[in-house]
Amino acid sequence: MRVATKTLCCMFMLLAALTGCGQPAAPKHIGILLHGESRIPLQTGFLEEMKTLGFEDGKNLLVTTLNSNNDPKQLKPLTEQLLAQPLDLLVAAGGLEAEEIKAQLDKSKGQTPVLVLYINSIIERQFVADRRNPGWNVTGIDNLNAELSGKRVELMHDLIPNLKRLLVLYHPKIEPSAIGLQHARDEANKYGIQIVERAVTKADEIKQAMEALRPGDVDAMLLVPTAPIDNELKNVILPNTERLKIPVMAHSRSMLQAGALASYGAPFTELGRQGARLAQKILSGVPASSNPFEVPTKYEYSVSQTALKKLGLDLPALVRSQVTEIIE
Amino acid sequence: MFMRVGTLANRIILLVLALELVSIALWGTITYQSSRQELTNSIRSQLHESALRVQTTIGNFFSPINLQTRVVADLIHGVRLNSQDTTYLFNQLLRDRIEIEEISLVAPTGREQIRLSRLHGYAAKDLRDVSTDAQVQSALAGNSAYSKIEFSQYLEPILHASFPVGPSGNTDGAITMVINLKALWALVQQQRIGRSGYAYVVDAEYALIGHADQSLVLKGLKITETQVPPALLTHGESSDVLTYRSLQGIEVLGISSYDADNNWWEIVELPTAEALAPLDRMIQKYMLVFILAASFTVVTVLIFSRVTTRPLQRFHDGMARIANGERSVRFEVPRSSELAALAEGFNAMAQSLDQRIHELEESQQRLLKSQNEIAGLNETLQQRVDRSTRDLRLTNQMLAKTALEANQASIAKSHFLANMSHELRTPLNAIIGYSEMLQEDADMAGMKGSNADLERIKLAGRHLLSLINNILDLSKIEAGKIDLSLESVNVTDVLDQVQSTIQPLIGAHHNRFEVHGSESLGVMVSDVVRLRQIIINLLSNAFKFTDNGTVTLAVRRFVLDSRDWIEFEIRDSGIGMTPEQCARLFQSFMQADSSTTRRFGGTGLGLAISKHLCTLLGGDIFVESTAGQGSIFTVVLPVELASPITAASADALPHIVPHPTLQTASA
Numbered sequence: 001m002r003v004a005t006k007t008l009c010c011m012f013m014l015l016a017a018l019t020g021c022g023q024p025a026a027p028k029h030i031g032i033l034l035h036g037e038s039r040i041p042l043q044t045g046f047l048e049e050m051k052t053l054g055f056e057d058g059k060n061l062l063v064t065t066l067n068s069n070n071d072p073k074q075l076k077p078l079t080e081q082l083l084a085q086p087l088d089l090l091v092a093a094g095g096l097e098a099e100e101i102k103a104q105l106d107k108s109k110g111q112t113p114v115l116v117l118y119i120n121s122i123i124e125r126q127f128v129a130d131r132r133n134p135g136w137n138v139t140g141i142d143n144l145n146a147e148l149s150g151k152r153v154e155l156m157h158d159l160i161p162n163l164k165r166l167l168v169l170y171h172p173k174i175e176p177s178a179i180g181l182q183h184a185r186d187e188a189n190k191y192g193i194q195i196v197e198r199a200v201t202k203a204d205e206i207k208q209a210m211e212a213l214r215p216g217d218v219d220a221m222l223l224v225p226t227a228p229i230d231n232e233l234k235n236v237i238l239p240n241t242e243r244l245k246i247p248v249m250a251h252s253r254s255m256l257q258a259g260a261l262a263s264y265g266a267p268f269t270e271l272g273r274q275g276a277r278l279a280q281k282i283l284s285g286v287p288a289s290s291n292p293f294e295v296p297t298k299y300e301y302s303v304s305q306t307a308l309k310k311l312g313l314d315l316p317a318l319v320r321s322q323v324t325e326i327i328e
Numbered sequence: 329m330f331m332r333v334g335t336l337a338n339r340i341i342l343l344v345l346a347l348e349l350v351s352i353a354l355w356g357t358i359t360y361q362s363s364r365q366e367l368t369n370s371i372r373s374q375l376h377e378s379a380l381r382v383q384t385t386i387g388n389f390f391s392p393i394n395l396q397t398r399v400v401a402d403l404i405h406g407v408r409l410n411s412q413d414t415t416y417l418f419n420q421l422l423r424d425r426i427e428i429e430e431i432s433l434v435a436p437t438g439r440e441q442i443r444l445s446r447l448h449g450y451a452a453k454d455l456r457d458v459s460t461d462a463q464v465q466s467a468l469a470g471n472s473a474y475s476k477i478e479f480s481q482y483l484e485p486i487l488h489a490s491f492p493v494g495p496s497g498n499t500d501g502a503i504t505m506v507i508n509l510k511a512l513w514a515l516v517q518q519q520r521i522g523r524s525g526y527a528y529v530v531d532a533e534y535a536l537i538g539h540a541d542q543s544l545v546l547k548g549l550k551i552t553e554t555q556v557p558p559a560l561l562t563h564g565e566s567s568d569v570l571t572y573r574s575l576q577g578i579e580v581l582g583i584s585s586y587d588a589d590n591n592w593w594e595i596v597e598l599p600t601a602e603a604l605a606p607l608d609r610m611i612q613k614y615m616l617v618f619i620l621a622a623s624f625t626v627v628t629v630l631i632f633s634r635v636t637t638r639p640l641q642r643f644h645d646g647m648a649r650i651a652n653g654e655r656s657v658r659f660e661v662p663r664s665s666e667l668a669a670l671a672e673g674f675n676a677m678a679q680s681l682d683q684r685i686h687e688l689e690e691s692q693q694r695l696l697k698s699q700n701e702i703a704g705l706n707e708t709l710q711q712r713v714d715r716s717t718r719d720l721r722l723t724n725q726m727l728a729k730t731a732l733e734a735n736q737a738s739i740a741k742s743h744f745l746a747n748m749s750h751e752l753r754t755p756l757n758a759i760i761g762y763s764e765m766l767q768e769d770a771d772m773a774g775m776k777g778s779n780a781d782l783e784r785i786k787l788a789g790r791h792l793l794s795l796i797n798n799i800l801d802l803s804k805i806e807a808g809k810i811d812l813s814l815e816s817v818n819v820t821d822v823l824d825q826v827q828s829t830i831q832p833l834i835g836a837h838h839n840r841f842e843v844h845g846s847e848s849l850g851v852m853v854s855d856v857v858r859l860r861q862i863i864i865n866l867l868s869n870a871f872k873f874t875d876n877g878t879v880t881l882a883v884r885r886f887v888l889d890s891r892d893w894i895e896f897e898i899r900d901s902g903i904g905m906t907p908e909q910c911a912r913l914f915q916s917f918m919q920a921d922s923s924t925t926r927r928f929g930g931t932g933l934g935l936a937i938s939k940h941l942c943t944l945l946g947g948d949i950f951v952e953s954t955a956g957q958g959s960i961f962t963v964v965l966p967v968e969l970a971s972p973i974t975a976a977s978a979d980a981l982p983h984i985v986p987h988p989t990l991q992t993a994s995a
Binding site: 132139144147148150151155187190281293294295297298299318321322323 | 482
């Protein structure tokens with residue numbers, strides 16, 4: 001009798017093995033560092049695509065998101081807090097976050113894989129040594145935002161009649177901001193447009209710079225990609241541009257909803273999605289540094305119909321041929 | 329841990345399992361092989377179809393660009409569009425075709441008239457003279473032209489294309505553009521082969537320009553530097569299905585097709601694990617079927633074996649119960665004929681056994697009863713034996729006491745006799761001497777009438793003296809006070825002395841005396857006095873109990889067991905003796921019977937003394953007699969007696985005197 005019992009037990013154990021009874025894999029732990037609400041669309045696109053790829057927060061994915069709320073001083077402690085955890089991947093939403101993470105990893109010789117969703121001028125700002133071989137365990141998407149500043153000036157030239165004076169706020173200590181300014185300056189020169197430059201480093205200065213402007217001082221405003229400035233768009237910049245009755249050319253479609261006239265660049269959510277595909281590879285075991293930095297696959301030229309109306313502008317036929325989307 | 333296969337049920341299970349395993353394994357192997365072949369053919373066909381589909385899809389990558397560009401070119405040429413309208417169309421083209429990164433309109437002179445970019449702004453001052461560009465020249469000549477694929481500063485594959493504006497020979501210029509092939513990646517990513525299969529594109533320089541994993545493209549990978557077999561990159565329509573390691577290092581089945589229009593290869597790969605997954609699933613199914621079948625078999629066989637072996641187990645238990653003494657065990661006869669026969673046989677055996685046991689018990693009871701009786705008898709017998717033993721022990725004790733007393737009395741008697749004999753002999757010798765003196769005086773006085781009385785006194789005195797001497801001798805012997813005087817004795821001399829001594833007796837009963845002896849009898853070491861006493865005593869008895877007969881003394885010397893012996897045989901033809909008389913012949917004061925004493929006189933001590941003396945001289949005396957025919961007394965003595973033998977040591981010594989012809993007297 002014992003023989004039969006043992007035989008049956010062995011068979012059912014084998015059956016259990018064949019039918020795949022096993023423990024589920026431990027969830028992957030991802031940390032996300034955001035610098036202000038302007039990064040939210042990046043995070044949204046990232047998590048949506050991660051879910052599409054089979055990683056769902058709370059199931060097989062554990063996501064710890066920390067937001068500095070546009071306070072640069074918070075970036076360091078938040079980064080320390082994230083790096084203190086056993087992360088499978090640390091996601092930097094933007095360049096400022098990425099630079100803080102890099103600084104701390106350089107200091108601690110940490111090897112946590114890092115993914116940057118939104119960064120530009122990665123060579124110029126010495127964030128990586130090379131696009132193909134970054135020199136540390138990082139990858140991400142170079143959004144080319146600084147380089148696109150020239151293209152935005154061209155688009156503004158076509159969009160805004162009699163554009164002569166173009167306001168540009170920039171952060172002198174943020175490399176992409178200065179690079180973006182330079183591209184804008186170069187392009188503006190071709191069309192005889194004067195760049196009205198204002199160097200700002202913090203919210204107060206932005207507010208002061210904007211409030212100092214009087215109607216007629218500038219014909220339009222170009223946002224060069226600078227997180228501290230982007231984060232003041234809704235509360236400081238756009239109220240003032242509305243006061244000045246000047247259009248704003250932004251670099252993200254989401255800024256149109258806040259009041260900007262037009263935007264040109266890679267959609268934030270799309271960048272987030274693109275980053276998710278890189279995250280999938282990293283979580284599957286591919287080192288982050290084995291993935292060369294990518295550039296966006298798609299650029300959108302969006303124009304706000306509302307802003308056009310507010311500003312009393314018409315959309316020229318030539319511009320219509322360029323616009324990807326007119327947002328009501 | 330290890331199962332015990334000895335039981336019938338286990339053997340049945342193992343046998344059936346083994347048969348089933350072999351059957352399923354055989355079936356599985358055959359099915360697996362045929363399925364594998366079918367699957368391989370299916371995969372081959374699937375990959376070929378996929379390669380064809382990929383070639384159709386990716387190969388047409390440039391078709392929309394070509395078509396739309398040609399439309400625009402026709403519009404520019406046909407409608408004579410102005411710069412603004414052309415720019416408008418170019419913007420639309422840029423917006424609609426994300427592959428196009430830059431687009432330019434080149435005048436027939438080779439100078440750019442319009443230049444639009446997705447990333448950069450180009451004002452009029454940025455326009456260039458591209459008349460020396462080969463592709464532009466080709467387009468201006470009416471032919472579309474493509475450059476080699478290059479990689480941009482952002483590591484993306486790009487190529488330059490030029491299209492004529494207007495027909496060949498009548499062109500109005502050319503449209504040039506930079507096409508970013510990363511748009512190809514999305515197309516490549518859309519190519520799904522199976523669940524995890526994919527496609528990728530390799531250009532004429534063997535550089536990877538499109539892959540589902542775009543990081544491989546961004547790395548600037550050259551296929552020739554990987555493990556992809558060169559046979560994959562042939563310029564035929566399509567390669568054979570090959571198995572190799574992919575760019576990511578996993579084993580894949582791959583097939584390529586060369587796209588001559590685009591001068592690149594489209595390669596389709598399917599991981600072997602997925603391709604052969606149906607086989608794995610089939611094996612799993614086989615295993616599942618096997619396990620279920622085996623489980624079912626085990627349960628079925630188990631039930632069957634239990635049903636089959638339960639009666640056997642009951643038989644076993646029944647036999648165990650019988651072995652333990654239960655006799656009323658009987659089995660129900662099962663339906664199975666074999667088991668029914670077994671049960672019937674068992675029941676018959678049990679009944680027979682019961683009967684035998686019953687009989688055996690009865691016999692046992694009878695035996696027990698007998699044993700009890702015997703035990704009672706034994707107890708009685710034992711009691712009797714104990715009582716007899718006790719009585720015997722008391723008797724022995726009494727006898728021992730008596731013997732001790734007797735021995736003490738005998739010793740006392742011997743001492744007494746020895747002392748008294750000496751005390752008696754002195755007056756007796758005086759009596760005899762005085763009686764002889766009186767006879768002489770009477771003779772001299774002529775008192776003849778008194779001689780007869782004196783003669784009687786003298787004879788009585790002599791008889792008494794003889795008796796006393798014999799008693800004295802016997803007493804000395806028994807008291808151990810006799811001393812032997814060993815010396816060399818000439819046997820012939822002894823015989824002569826004996827003849828001389830015995831001479832008066834020869835004629836008393838009209839007997840003849842014959843002496844036979846070898847003249848070479850030689851010398852012996854012994855006590856000559858005691859030797860003579862023995863022979864004379866025996867001869868005296870022979871003459872005493874023989875009338876008108878013959879008395880013979882024969883002496884011979886012989887060797888036995890390397891020892892010299894001398895035998896003295898005294899044979900008479902007298903009255904003889906019965907065996908009973910012979911048995912008590914050598915006891916003290918014993919003659920053949922009381923009548924002998926009355927008839928022949930004598931003390932009855934002579935033979936006892938002779939017997940003792942023979943023993944002391946290291947020999948023995950034997951008698952053979954037949955009533956009415958005569959007697960033979962034989963004395964056997966060692967020729968050389970080393971040392972005198974005392975009475976005590978003589979009793980202790982084993983009887984070693986040879987008796988080759990006669991029965992021993994002591995037997």
